[in-house]
Amino acid sequence: MEYKKTFSIKQWAEEDKPREKMLLKGHNALSDAELVAILIGSGTGGISAVDLAKQILSQFSNDLNDLGRASIKDLMKFKGIGEAKAITIAAALELGRRRQATQIKEKPKITSSQDAYNCVYASMEDLPHEVFKILLLNRNNRVTRIETISVGGVAGTVVDPKVIFKKALDEQASSIILTHNHPSGNLKPSQADIDITKKLVKAGSTLEINVLDHLIISDKGYFSFLDEGLI
Helix, strand or coil: CCCCCCCCHCCCCCCCHHHHHHHCCCCCHCHHHHHHHHHHCCCCCCCCCHHHHHHHEEEEECCCCHHCCCHHHHHCCCCCCCCCHHHHHHHHHHHHHHHHHHHHHHHEECCCCHHHHHHHHHHHCCCCCCEEEEECCCCCCCCEEEEEEEEECCCCCCCCHHHHHHHHHHHCCCEEEEEEEEECCCCCCHHHHHHHHHHHHHHHHHHCCEEEEEEEECCCCCCCCCCCCCC
């Protein structure tokens, strides 16, 4: 990659420096590139930290979700990004995901597929492999816990109904919502997805634990079995 020479951050006006800008105007005033520049700390070879951050973001279509999927080795391919800086960027993005995931502590009420999606997408959309999770709900349709049932490969994961309903019974859940991700981005349910959903709905009916929905998650959004009339 070739970089254009530009002024270093030290030569900028105080109001244009990312750290100073955050202090003066707050973090909401900073662009994605400026926030990444703060993580980087310094530029290299005549390029400022902000311009280096712009170079990095441009390689990921200026999409923070894509950047969040980058490995440490991917980030170290950029001139000026060593292991320490790559780890700092990856750690910051992971903290962002975890912050979103901690919202579950509020025990949100589920009134739509969108509500269910909001509970799980932050922990599932960037994964390179399939994961199957369930949302456990009380009688008021509030989420009391999210449980990981299985972790698989790129193409699929094994789901054991006994594991699912044991967790539901242990939590004394009134209903559950099934979720799993498609790393490929394809939101269309496979025949296996349809079959396991029917099986779990039937088993839940016997145990008086309603299976309310099954969501397929990807970085492109979600597919709801309930919304599409498949439950």
